[in-house]
Amino acid sequence: MDLLQNKIINKYNKLKEFNDNQNSLLHNLYVSVVSVIKDELKQKYNNFIKTYEGKKVYYISMEFLPGKQLESNLINLGIEKEVEDVIYKYGYTLEDLYNYDIDPKLGSGGLGRLGACFLEGACDTNIDITGYSLLYKNGLFKQEIKNFVQIEKNVDWYKKGNVLLSEECEDIYDVHFYGNVVTNRMNDKDIYFHKNHQSVKAKRCDLYISGKESVRSLRLWKCLDDRNLCNNLYPNDDTYEGKVLRLKQQYFLCSSSIQNIISEYLENIKDIKKIDKHIRIHLNDTHPALCIPEFIRILVDFYGIDFKKSLKMTKNIFSYTNHTILKEALERWPVQMIENLLPRIYIIIEQICKELKSTLIKDNYYINMAYLSSECCHIVNGVSKLHSSIIGETIFKNNDCVNVTNGISFNRWFYKINNELVNLIEGLGIDIKFNEEKLKEFEKYKNNDDVLMKLKEIKYNNKKRLSKMLQEKYGITINVNSVFDVQIKRFHEYKRQLLNVMKIIYLICLLEKGEKVFPQTYIFSGKASGTYKEAKEVIELIVNISEYLKNSNFKEMLNIVFIPDYDVEIAEALIPASDISEQISLAGKEASGTGNMKFMANGAVTLGTYDGANVEISNLVGEENIVIFGMNSLEAASLSKGYNPMCYINDEKVKMVLDRLDKGFNGKSFNNIRGYLETNDRFMCLPDFNSYLEAYYKIYNLYQNEKIWYKMSIVNISNSYYFSSKRALKEYDEKIWNCLHD
Ligand code: 26Q
Numbered sequence: 001m002d003l004l005q006n007k008i009i010n011k012y013n014k015l016k017e018f019n020d021n022q023n024s025l026l027h028n029l030y031v032s033v034v035s036v037i038k039d040e041l042k043q044k045y046n047n048f049i050k051t052y053e054g055k056k057v058y059y060i061s062m063e064f065l066p067g068k069q070l071e072s073n074l075i076n077l078g079i080e081k082e083v084e085d086v087i088y089k090y091g092y093t094l095e096d097l098y099n100y101d102i103d104p105k106l107g108s109g110g111l112g113r114l115g116a117c118f119l120e121g122a123c124d125t126n127i128d129i130t131g132y133s134l135l136y137k138n139g140l141f142k143q144e145i146k147n148f149v150q151i152e153k154n155v156d157w158y159k160k161g162n163v164l165l166s167e168e169c170e171d172i173y174d175v176h177f178y179g180n181v182v183t184n185r186m187n188d189k190d191i192y193f194h195k196n197h198q199s200v201k202a203k204r205c206d207l208y209i210s211g212k213e214s215v216r217s218l219r220l221w222k223c224l225d226d227r228n229l230c231n232n233l234y235p236n237d238d239t240y241e242g243k244v245l246r247l248k249q250q251y252f253l254c255s256s257s258i259q260n261i262i263s264e265y266l267e268n269i270k271d272i273k274k275i276d277k278h279i280r281i282h283l284n285d286t287h288p289a290l291c292i293p294e295f296i297r298i299l300v301d302f303y304g305i306d307f308k309k310s311l312k313m314t315k316n317i318f319s320y321t322n323h324t325i326l327k328e329a330l331e332r333w334p335v336q337m338i339e340n341l342l343p344r345i346y347i348i349i350e351q352i353c354k355e356l357k358s359t360l361i362k363d364n365y366y367i368n369m370a371y372l373s374s375e376c377c378h379i380v381n382g383v384s385k386l387h388s389s390i391i392g393e394t395i396f397k398n399n400d401c402v403n404v405t406n407g408i409s410f411n412r413w414f415y416k417i418n419n420e421l422v423n424l425i426e427g428l429g430i431d432i433k434f435n436e437e438k439l440k441e442f443e444k445y446k447n448n449d450d451v452l453m454k455l456k457e458i459k460y461n462n463k464k465r466l467s468k469m470l471q472e473k474y475g476i477t478i479n480v481n482s483v484f485d486v487q488i489k490r491f492h493e494y495k496r497q498l499l500n501v502m503k504i505i506y507l508i509c510l511l512e513k514g515e516k517v518f519p520q521t522y523i524f525s526g527k528a529s530g531t532y533k534e535a536k537e538v539i540e541l542i543v544n545i546s547e548y549l550k551n552s553n554f555k556e557m558l559n560i561v562f563i564p565d566y567d568v569e570i571a572e573a574l575i576p577a578s579d580i581s582e583q584i585s586l587a588g589k590e591a592s593g594t595g596n597m598k599f600m601a602n603g604a605v606t607l608g609t610y611d612g613a614n615v616e617i618s619n620l621v622g623e624e625n626i627v628i629f630g631m632n633s634l635e636a637a638s639l640s641k642g643y644n645p646m647c648y649i650n651d652e653k654v655k656m657v658l659d660r661l662d663k664g665f666n667g668k669s670f671n672n673i674r675g676y677l678e679t680n681d682r683f684m685c686l687p688d689f690n691s692y693l694e695a696y697y698k699i700y701n702l703y704q705n706e707k708i709w710y711k712m713s714i715v716n717i718s719n720s721y722y723f724s725s726k727r728a729l730k731e732y733d734e735k736i737w738n739c740l741h742d
Contacts, residue, residue, distance in 0.1 A: 004079060005086045007036045012090075029087055030100050031163050037073050038166055041208035044077075045215040049128070055277075055739035057129040058261050059118060060291055061284035062253060063107030063233070064133045064218055065140075066116045066209060067568030069164070070101040072416060076123075076210040102161040103568060104207065105139035106220070108237040108527075109490045110594055111323050113568070114383075115284055116209070117594070119218060120409035121725030123211020124434065126740055127733060132257040132288075134249060135165075135205055135220035136233040143527045143565045148543045148666075152235070152530045164207060165220065171204040171263075172224070175255040177248065181343045192301055194344045201225050202256035211411060212434050221256045236529045237490050238329045244337060251342055254290040262298055272303045276316040280737040283320040283377070286331045286369035292318060292376045293348040301344075307351055311376070319736045320373040321381050321404075322391055323591050326494065330395075331369040338367060352376060374399040379736050383592035384613040386633060390588060402735050405616055406592045407728030410436040413598045414720075418576040420458045421603065421717070424451070436721045443718035452710040459579065459603065459713075466577035476561055482519035483703055486574060486604070487582035488566060491528035491535035494589040498538050498673070499685040500524075500582055503696055504545065504560060505657045511554045518700055521559045523574065525566035534676065541661075541670050548665040571595070576602045580699060583608035584692070586683040588633030590614075601720035603713040607699050609688070613723070620719040625712045627702075629695035630688035639687060645678055648686035653693065 011032040019028065074080045074094075084094050106112065115131060122129045141152035179197030183190050201224035206217045223230040234246055258281075265275050283289060292314055299310040324330070339346040349372065353361045360371035374380045374396050381404045382388030388403030414436065415422055425432055425442050428451070432438045445451040463480045470476040487500055500522070507517050524542050528535030539562070546560040563570055581599030583590075583606055590612040600606065600617055608614040609630045618626045631639065648654055658677065661670040677686060703709050721727075733740055 002082060004036060004040075005082055007039075008032045008083070008086050011035055025090065026092060026096060026100055027160075029090055029092060030097060033083055033087070033097065034070065034163050037070075037077065037079075038164075038208065040077055040079075041073065041210055041215050042166060042206075044210070045208055045217055048214040054126070054128060054741075055280055055737065056264075057127060057280045057282060057737050057739055058132060058257065059115060059129055059282045059284065060132045060253065060257055060288040061107075061112065061115045062133065062250065062287040063112030063284075064104075064115045064119075064131060064220075065107035065109075065112035065568060066104060066119075066207065066218065067412065067572075068098070068101040068103045069207075069209070071098050072120075072411060073210050075416075076212055102157060102164060104157055104161055104164065105155070105567060106133060106136055106233060108140055108233070108235065108529075110592075111237075111285060114406055114594060117407060117409040117412075117725040118729060119209045119216045120211060120411055121407065121729055122216050123209065124213045124411075125726055125729055127729055127737075128739070129216060129729075131209075131216070131218035132253065132260075133218065133220055134230050134253050135222040136230050138232045140233055140527070140567075141235060141530065145539075145543055145562070145564050148547070148668075149540050150528055150536050154232070165205040166208070167203070167205045167222075169204050169206065171260055173202045173256045173259045174199045175202055175252050176200075176344075177251070177341055179343060181347060189306075192344060192347065200229060200252065202252060204256075204260060219257070219260070221253060223252065236531070238324055238326055238492060238494075239529065239532070240329055240331050242331075242333060242337070244341060247333060247337060247341060250287055251290050251294070251345070254288050254294045257288075258291055258294045258298060262295075272299070273305065276313040279317060280739060281318050282732075282737070283318065283373060285321060285323045286373050289320070289331075289369045289373045290342070290345060292372060293345045293352070296348050296352075297344055300348075308355065311352065311355060314376055315378050318373075318377040319379050319381070320377045321383065322370065322387075322396070323383055325387070325390055325394065325591065326589065332362075332366040333369065334366050335361065335364060370395060381732075381736065384616060386588075386610075386615045387591040387612060390633065404728055404731045404735060405613060405723070406594050406597070407723050407725035408594055408597050408601070409725050410601070412572070413575070414601045417572045418458075418462070418602050420461060421455075421576070424454055424458060436724045436726075439718050439721040441718070443715060446711045446714045446718075449707070451714070452707055455603065455710045455713055456706060459577070462577040466573055469573055470561070470563070474563065476563070478521050478523075478559060478561060479519060479556065482521045482557075482559070483579050483700070484521055484523060484577055485580040485582065485607075486523045486578040486599070487584070488523070488525045488571060488574060489593075489595055491526050491532070491539060493534055494683045495585050496683055496685055497524065497526070497542070498677075499584055499688065499692060501538065501541055501545070502657050502685060502689060503692060504558070505660050506653060506693065507558055508545070508549075508554070509656050509660055511552075511558060517557050518704070519557050520700075521561060523561045523563065523578075525563040525570055525574070527566055534680075537670075537673060537676075541665070541673060544664075544666040544668055544670075571598070575599055575604070578602070578604040579703065580604060581606045581608070583611070583614050584630075585609060585611050586688075587611045587631055587636045589683065597720065597723035600716045601723070603717045605699065605702075605709075605712050605716060607695055616722075617716075620722055621712075621715050625715045627695045627699045629691040631684075631691075636684065640684065643681075643684060643687075645681045645686050648689075649678055651686075651690065654686055654689055657689075 015028040138154040176197035182193045202221040205220045296310045299305040383406045392401040430441045581604040583596045587609045593612040606626045610632045661674040
């Protein structure tokens with residue numbers, strides 16, 4: 001018995017003394033394994049930090065979505081077999097343990113998952129990057145479908161999940177709210193005192209993230225006294241909600257992170273005046289933008305550095321990524337609210353505004369956080385070529401703006417989830433293990449019939465695996481011999497799940513007229529913000545159509561499945577089994593998308609608009625290996641100025657769909673959605689509908705010819721290497737952080 005196994009058994013025996021019943025056996029085993037792994041990871045983390053010499057990067061984000069970690073941790077530490085042997089003695093398998101594993105869902109979608117992909121990817125680069133976020137007790141809500149509608153349930157993940165975090169560190173900070181500022185003039189200098197404030201304590205908890213080479217840390221701030229502050233993750237995505245509690249959360253994250261960054265710096269290098277030579281701080285959107293005035297506050301109030309010099313140092317250190325151009329997602333805080341909650345911070349923002357002759361405070365009424373961020377950072381970046389060029393021409397005309405196209409962690413989104421595909425490629429002598437750039441060499445097999453047929457078999461096996469999982473977990477039956485056409489993402493009007501449903505309704509009309517269609521299964525999964533009526537209505541429509549088709553004569557040809565409670569784990573099961581990846585946002589609205597990249601790497605073909613990273617996928621694979629439809633971003637922007645849905649409702653196919661919505665499904669009319677399309681339709685489903693149908697016919701025709709289809713699939717897989725988060729991180733380093741270079 002080796003050392004590690006002994007540690008697990010010892011821990012287990014100790015736990016058993018306190019809590020010995022059959023129910024807790026798996027729990028105790030899990031806790032024992034996770035605790036021992038945590039120590040191993042911590043040691044590996046410390047080893048990395050000790051030997052590192054470049055600049056440190058801190059990545060601050062209100063959201064992180066790491067997904068389950070246990071399996072990757074065991075693989076990365078190379079201890080799967082040892083752990084398997086120990087738990088086998090107690091009657092359990094690794095799979096039991098993986099199923100029991102906990103996913104801290106501290107985010108709502110793409111932005112949070114991107115942060116996690118960067119930390120995962122960084123473990124196999126030389127970049128020393130640390131994540132900061134909040135320890136929400138209730139993370140993302142659990143979605144249930146009751147009576148065909150979405151309901152949201154709180155999940156206290158931390159009750160069980162606390163074992164994942166290392167809490168032994170001594171870092172606890174005070175964060176101050178409310179009160180008033182007193183100014184004294186001494187030696188020609190204004191000195192500020194923040195008095196009568198309320199104080200909230202932040203405790204640092206570390207979640208270690210592993211790669212093959214090394215380990216990084218995500219530091220989560222736990223709120224020690226104010227009961228409400230970090231209870232809940234804000235459920236909105238891509239809409240701005242100006243609530244005080246949200247502002248409190250933001251400042252709580254910013255203040256504790258900045259205090260921790262500065263004290264970590266001073267522990268190593270004593271001279272505060274040189275801090276801008278040694279660290280970089282990156283803001284994941286404007287949500288943590290208060291880090292900027294907070295950093296200045298500490299330099300000025302604690303270290304006596306003058307304001308102008310502090311601002312200059314801040315600019316050298318900070319950078320910011322913009323993730324949206326949707327107006328309703330751009331944060332603007334009322335002056336009064338900031339002045340009241342954060343009086344010292346407000347004075348600094350005013351000083352910044354004056355110093356930079358900025359319009360970041362508008363009409364003395366609200367503060368534009370995108371301007372605050374862009375003007376105090378040395379660089380702003382967008383997340384895809386198209387998005388960066390749009391923000392460079394619009395909101396950030398006067399700033400240095402660069403592009404860094406998003407990336408994904410191949411460890412998770414390729415190597416971990418598509419074993420058979422990895423084996424196939426390695427079997428051809430291409431050494432891709434942990435070196436996704438080599439995927440490009442797979443392209444030379446695109447005319448090799450044996451490889452094409454092998455690819456077909458792998459897709460089929462992945463479909464069977466998914467189908468088994470859906471049957472066991474949800475009682476959902478799907479036809480593994482049909483096309484799997486998948487749209488998984490947050491429900492939002494701009495993402496246009498409704499356009500996809502319109503197409504399905506059109507197919508239903510054809511079937512009801514007695515025509516036949518090629519066997520196809522539409523899979524949807526995703527959450528709508530609890531207060532987002534339009535998005536929830538689309539889910540309701542999907543669930544009702546699903547029920548209608550299940551009970552119809554067409555079920556062999558057409559099926560819709562809605563998988564509740566979408567999360568990282570569901571995505572990991574769905575993506576390798578998908579044939580078609582639906583990426584159909586209105587052009588110009590999806591900043592990048594990262595799901596599109598995951599599908600591509602696993603051999604699905606994109607059916608999409610010319611939007612976000614779809615544009616780059618198209619350039620990489622060539623027009624013949626993707627199906628693009630609809631208006632481009634210029635056409636969409638121009639049409640939206642005078643858009644009138646009424647011009648489209650008499651189109652024969654559109655009308656057929658609208659009438660069918662009226663008639664309804666499963667005994668429920670959807671004339672509300674008809675009304676929406678006729679009068680609202682903000683994201684212009686109607687003008688793109690016919691073009692979308694043509695694209696549908698095109699892609700299904702391509703699917704009929706399996707050689708052409710799997711050739712397309714190979715070209716997609718082999719060119720996906722570009723979307724590695726390691727490539728993205730290298731670009732961040734070259735264009736923004738420069739942490740490895742001087
Ligand atoms: C803001 C204020 C109040 C409450 C919540 C929020 C909030 C929270 C989350 C606003 C936005 C978000 C998340 C945005 C997001 O996930 N954006 C996505 O980022 C991805 C990574 O860059 C892109 O690929 C997607 O295109 C983009 O939609």
